[in-house]
Amino acid sequence: MESSQLKFAFWGTPLLSAETLDILVQHGYIPCVVITAPDAKSGRGMRENASPVAEWAEEHGIPCLKPEKIDDEFRSQFSTYNIELSVVVAYGKILPKDIISTPRFGTINIHYSLLPKYRGASPLEQALLNGDTETGVSIQQMEHRLDSGPVLAELVTDIDPNETKESLRARLTQIGGETLVKLLPQIIEGTTNPKQQDDTQASYCTKIEKSAGEIDPLGNARENWNKYRAFFGWPGIFFFTVKNGTRIRIKITQASFKEGQFIIEKVIPEGKKEINYTDFLRNS
16 A cells, blocks of 8 residues: 555644644655644634644645544544544544544554653653653554553654753654654554553653743752753743732743753743843842
8 A cells, every 4th residue: 555545534733743744745645634623712812723733734625623522423524534544643632442443553643752651741841851861752552541552663862951842842743753654654564563561660741731830940950940941932931029019920031051050041020021130130
């Protein structure tokens, strides 16, 4: 079976999912349908915005489903595509057992850790928070239990001590897409070599909450640096201080780690514009 003949569905929502689709298409793998999260309201006007994957589907003329839930109506729609394989990349919800097992080749998932380490929603952030020196990508045959399926392929990569979430995510997205492209012919030909995970070695990570970015500027320097790296972009890191009797939130927008010290360079005080941290201290 040639790549263009594989009838597969792609499940994903954020930008890294759309970037993975780009890699697949570059190698001739075009999904029959994509499934993504429903449009979400955001911004001051609470306007509905489509996910990056939904926007990708529209640009490429690919059918797109946005189910609020996996119910009988969705199952009926999904069945019309006669899918042979489902590929899941950061869809955002756990799929029901029957949806996972319906396609001829089952359902596979790109997970951004070396399973069974960091099963769950935030493996990339967890690796940075823990100061890990290496991570990787695992492609698993999905089971109903969270990130517990046999590993079909994996690739290890080093983490630079100064690397942030954004740069690491970009690298892992590329690694994951390229690894998937190499794996798909093996899935079609039935020549994969699944490796069962050792559940006794499993660790878990949860969805990141906005409040997780709070730090103590005078706390452990290495931990603060790792939080800065892990939460770079969103949710960002911040601390609270009292000015003129009012408690205000200070967002750290630029920092570095030198000679064992966490150095805050630029901040955005609540309701203000970005300034140098030294200027903020001088005016406090």
